[in-house]
Amino acid sequence: MTRTEKLLADLIALPSVNPAFAGQTPASARHARLEKFGEKNVAEFLASYSACAGLDVEFQAVLPNRPNLIARLRPRNKTRRTILLAPHLDTVNADDSHLIPRRKNGRLHGRGACDTKGSVAAMLGALCELAAGKARPSETEIVFVGLVDEENAQAGSRAFAKSKFKADLAIVGEPTRLEVVTAHKGSLWLEMETEGIAAHGATPQFGKNAVHEMARIVDWLQTDYAAKLRKRKHPVLGSPTINVGVICGGLQPNIVPDRCVITIDRRTIPGETEPRVKREIQQFLRAKGLSAEMTDKKMAPALPLETDHRLPLVQQFMKIAGQKKPLGVHFFCDAAVLSAGGIPSIVFGPGDVAQAHTSDEWISLAQLERGKNLLVKFLKSLP
Ligand SMILES: [Zn+2]
Numbered sequence: 001m002t003r004t005e006k007l008l009a010d011l012i013a014l015p016s017v018n019p020a021f022a023g024q025t026p027a028s029a030r031h032a033r034l035e036k037f038g039e040k041n042v043a044e045f046l047a048s049y050s051a052c053a054g055l056d057v058e059f060q061a062v063l064p065n066r067p068n069l070i071a072r073l074r075p076r077n078k079t080r081r082t083i084l085l086a087p088h089l090d091t092v093n094a095d096d097s098h099l100i101p102r103r104k105n106g107r108l109h110g111r112g113a114c115d116t117k118g119s120v121a122a123m124l125g126a127l128c129e130l131a132a133g134k135a136r137p138s139e140t141e142i143v144f145v146g147l148v149d150e151e152n153a154q155a156g157s158r159a160f161a162k163s164k165f166k167a168d169l170a171i172v173g174e175p176t177r178l179e180v181v182t183a184h185k186g187s188l189w190l191e192m193e194t195e196g197i198a199a200h201g202a203t204p205q206f207g208k209n210a211v212h213e214m215a216r217i218v219d220w221l222q223t224d225y226a227a228k229l230r231k232r233k234h235p236v237l238g239s240p241t242i243n244v245g246v247i248c249g250g251l252q253p254n255i256v257p258d259r260c261v262i263t264i265d266r267r268t269i270p271g272e273t274e275p276r277v278k279r280e281i282q283q284f285l286r287a288k289g290l291s292a293e294m295t296d297k298k299m300a301p302a303l304p305l306e307t308d309h310r311l312p313l314v315q316q317f318m319k320i321a322g323q324k325k326p327l328g329v330h331f332f333c334d335a336a337v338l339s340a341g342g343i344p345s346i347v348f349g350p351g352d353v354a355q356a357h358t359s360d361e362w363i364s365l366a367q368l369e370r371g372k373n374l375l376v377k378f379l380k381s382l383p
Helices: 003-013 019-024 027-032 040-052 117-132 155-162 210-231 274-287 312-320 334-340 365-380
Strands: 056-063 066-073 081-087 102-104 107-109 140-146 169-173 181-184 186-195 241-249 259-268 293-296 327-329 345-347 362-364
Touching: 003 040, 003 107, 003 117, 003 365, 040 056, 040 066, 040 117, 040 140, 056 155, 066 117, 066 155, 081 117, 081 334, 107 365, 117 140, 117 169, 117 365, 155 334, 169 312, 169 334, 181 334, 186 210, 186 274, 210 241, 210 259, 210 274, 274 293, 312 365, 334 345, 362 365
Parallel strands: 081 140, 081 169, 169 345, 181 327
Antiparallel strands: 056 066, 066 140, 102 107, 107 362, 181 345, 186 259, 186 293, 241 259
């Protein structure tokens, strides 16, 4: 068993389920397994692991009992650049069986194996290997930051970005099958509400049917508007999309409904801001004589990510990873938050997102080791 694999197995056995998912567990089970929620145990375990490896360790307070963990390897000389290794510490919900790491056919199974305890093990493993050896960069500081709350509202990366921490590149750990990703879509959740006039179902002519008005809006969103979005194309990410995911309206058959509500998921490409999206939808509604109230349903903005792949540090990393063209992914992550905070960010990590959030999450151990080795090679190549 390699050190990276051992570290990952220890991390899987130490649960860190995002407390936002506690409500999805039956109350009885929740009481018995309260300790599985929150990142504190993992953060403390990684703190002592890092301290033993000679790294400077500190916690950044984010939410009660849920700190970011920061571990630094300072260069011998004055710091001229800083590289951030930034995976998240939380996972989606887990059964007890997900918390027992199981090795089978070159894979390690368990909650967080690829999303993103695999990246934690590869990134911190690489940093510790560098700290133990002689060949460390002479003027580049390398900072590992284990972020909390990525799976819910990204409180960890938002607090980190707000702290005005400066870095020249952040490598955000997510399962990309060791591909270097420079772009992903953003996501807007908008609630739209139509207002009608209630009346007796036998005399609908005296009312105004909010469900009918919404039906026309839904039809437009899913046909004409979706077609319009398909014409908009980003070179790496393709087209933006729209999905009407929830609809709610009416009380009973013999009342003309005075209210109907939908929630839409609008995936955005770089350049599409929330005000712009709202404006284009409102403009259409006005033109058709329709009207709906629109409110943002996300707790925090989920912006698209687009980092210039021609940046020298990005080029250097892509070269070491053996990749010529920039890539995009469909999922949102901490990279967009750090990038909006002024740190050029890319996404990279072992594992495949196809296994993330599934009941049988696993990671390829060969990929885990290769990921750690690629990171060591990159970090050693820095001055
Ligand atoms: Zn995830």
